[in-house]
Amino acid sequence: MSYDVDVVVAGGGPTGLMLACELRLGGASVVVMERLTEMDPTIKAGSLNTPSVEALYRRGMMPDLQEAQEGNLQQFAAFMRQRSPGGEPAKAPPRFAGHFAGIMLSADLLDPSDPELTGHGPADLIGMVTQQQLETILADRAAKLGVEVRRGVELTGLEADADGVTVTTSGERIRGRWLVGCDGGRSAVRKLAGFDFPGTDPEIDAHQAMVEMEGSEALETGWHATATGVYAHGPVPGRVLTVEFGGVPADRDGAITAEELQASIRNVSGTEVVVTGVKTATRFTDNARQATTYRLGRVLLAGDAAHVHSPFGGQGLNLGIGDAANLGWKLAATVLGWAPEGLLDTYTTERHPIGAWVLDWTRAQVALMRPDPRARALREVVTDLTRTVTGTTYFAKKISGVWQRYDLHGDHPLVGASAPDFELADGTRLADHLHEGRALLLDPSGRLRALAGGYGDRIKVITAAVLDETGPAGLLVRPDGFVAWAADTADTADTADTPDTADTPDTADAPDTAGADPGSLEAALSTWLGAPAVAPLA
Template sequence: MSYDVDVVVAGGGPVGLMLACELLIGGASVVVLERLTEMDPTIKAGSLNTPSVEALYRRGMLPELREAQDRNMEQFATFMRQRFPDGGPAKAPPRFAGHFAGIMLSADRLDTSDPELAGHGPADLIGMVTQQQLEGILADRAVKLGVEIRRGVELTGLKADADGVTVTAGGEEIRGRWLVGCDGGRSTVRKLTGFDFPGTEPEINAHQAMVEMEGSEALKTGWHATATGVYAHGPLPGRVLTVEFGGVPADRDAAVTAEELQASIRNVSGTDVVVTEVKTATRFTDNARQVTTYRMGRVLLAGDAAHVHSPFGGQGLNLGMGDAVNLGWKLAATVRGWAPEGLLDTYTTERHPIGAWVLDWTRAQIVLMRPDPRSRALREVVTELTETVTGTTYFAKQISGVWQRYDLHGDHPLVGAGAPDLELADGSRLADHLHEGRALLLDPSGGLRALAGGYGDRIKVITEAVLDETAPAGLLVRPDGFVAWASDTVGADPGSLEAALSTWLGTPAGEGANASIGESAA
């Protein structure tokens, strides 16, 4: 049977673009179908968590992230100068701490000695990057890699069978071996395929917007709970968010007007602001749902197509990015034919629990935002907890995503966690060696190299010395940057490394393939 492409990706937002890039560097052909002709300017997520930044860093995009954050920090400084013309807290916190249900976390209370906050390297300094900026960065990368992106083309139909999927889009049919729906919370792919999508009903009517307004000096900076809801002002000039209870939007698709925003701001804040211009605005609810499986035959889902929830804490974009990085190399390996049995099924096994956690994390925040006396009493208790070092550190770790790991059945504490960004003797860092999307074996002693001999271009071996004395003696990192095997004693149990290689990289291509291993050595 002939195929037009290995993988059809429906949706050209950040998740779809990241997935497409991962598929391409993994050796799969891909086409992205995006119904919009250009990027959606509607205000959305405003920050990236640690796993997302690390994933982008491992693919060489850290400079672009730094540039984007610098632009945002300049806007933040402008906002603070406007708010405090006579001087005030005009500097950004040393580390992005975030908020929980609008309860601000002070970075000064972080326990920076916590081991889960260490080992992230330069990625630790990035966070304030907007969804539009990320989409632009990924679109540029996709074009440079040669990803085919068809804009103004919407998927309207699909027929899946045991060998592939035929999609209807833009008046033509495209035959692919696989289809991935990255087409948002109202996913056409999810609906046409018949994925179960259970969850909880919404109870809030919320708005987020960038506006021009008169009387904004009456609004407090940051997040604030009031007798009628919750609102946020800043950290960028003109940014405002409101949360009201007692009913969901009558029409989610209707344009958000200045009058609507003004009424919401006044109701929640108790001020008499006048909205004179709406630059970008959206309304949202706390509808929280997740598919029961991320794969049905030849169709998979990622991002909001697989899970929806309120955006509080910036979890949605980051959850989708994690899906894309986890799925990309596994699907590419399946396309190329070297994937071990069951590899693709680990996508659901590993990502579904993290998605379920995020849904509950956002549901808990809704409870603390409710204006009823019981909820406000609970909010006071949680606020007191966040005013301790232990409390702030706990919430900040959860928000930042540093807790995320997979159950990969290994004895070493690093197994299942994101790889530490170790500094090597040649001046490079571990992330610098993951740009190509291959697995990586860190083997400073050179004693493990032969075990990776039959895996050819699936793996890169590094025999460079590590400067960190606490680093393991050997480390196997999957293409997505997660540790699959680690040992503090080289040669103690070579069978465990062989088992890990077989589990994640399949059957060796053959003996005597050492020359094809990508190697960096002292």
């Protein structure tokens, strides 16, 4: 049977573009179909969490993220100057660590000794990047990788069978081996393919907008709970967000007027601001739903197509990037034919629990935003918790995503976690070696590489020593940057030839290499990389 492409991706937002880049990096052909003719300028997510930054950093996009953040920090500085009568803020604001239900967290209360807050390298320094900026970065990367993005093309039908999916669009029919719906919360792919999508109904009417207004000096900066709801002002000039509990909007898609936004701001804030212009605006609710599985045969879902929820806590964009990073290499491996049995099913197994957690995390925030006396009493209790080191550290770790890991059934504490960005003796960092989207075997002793010898270009072996004396002696990292195997000792002398002296790195300062179980590494290699293309080196 002939195919037009290996994978059809419906949706050209950040999730779809990230997935397409990962697929191309893995060797699959891909076409992205996007209904819009150009990027949606509507104000959306404004920050990235640690797993998202790590995923992008590992693909070489750190300079682009740094440039985007620098521009946003300059806008924030301008906003603070605008808020000060003298043109300069009276004092520097507390370092921001996120918010929970609009309860601001201060990074000054974080516990610096918490191990989950360390080891992320340069990814720790990035966060303030908007959805549109990320989409631009990913679109540029997709073009460089040769991804075909067809804009102004809407998916109108699909026919899935055991061998592939035929997609009907507004202008043609495309035959692909696989179809992935990254087409948002109202996903046509999800509906046409018949995915179950249970969840909870909405109760809020919320707006987010960039506006021009008079009387904004009466609005306090940051998030604030009032007798009628919650509002946020900043961190850039003109940005406002309101949350009201008077019922869900009757028309989600109608034009948002200055009068509507003005009424909402006045109702929640109690001020008499006058909205004179609307640059961009959106309505949203707290509808929270999740597909029961992310795969039905040859059709998969990622991003908002797989799960919808309110944007509180900045989890939605990041959840989609995580989906794409997890799925991309697995689907590419399946297309190329080297994926071990069941690899693609681990996408749902690993990502569904994180999506379920995000839905509950956002539901809890809505509960704390309610203006009724019981919710406000509970809000005071949570506010007191956030004023402690333990409380702030807990909430910040959840918001930042550093807690996320997969159950990969290994004994070592690193197994299932995002790989620490170790500094290496050759002047590189671990993330520098993941740009090509291959698995990575860190082998400072040089004694493990024989086991990886049959996997060819599926894996990269590096023998530079880890500068951190507590670092592992051996580490197998999946293409998505998560640790599949680790050992504090690495002796495979009984099962692999000792490398020639000329090829052996200086291991005088390497950790002790006695007593590792080579079988566990072999098992991890076969679990995630399948059968070797050739027999391992004798």
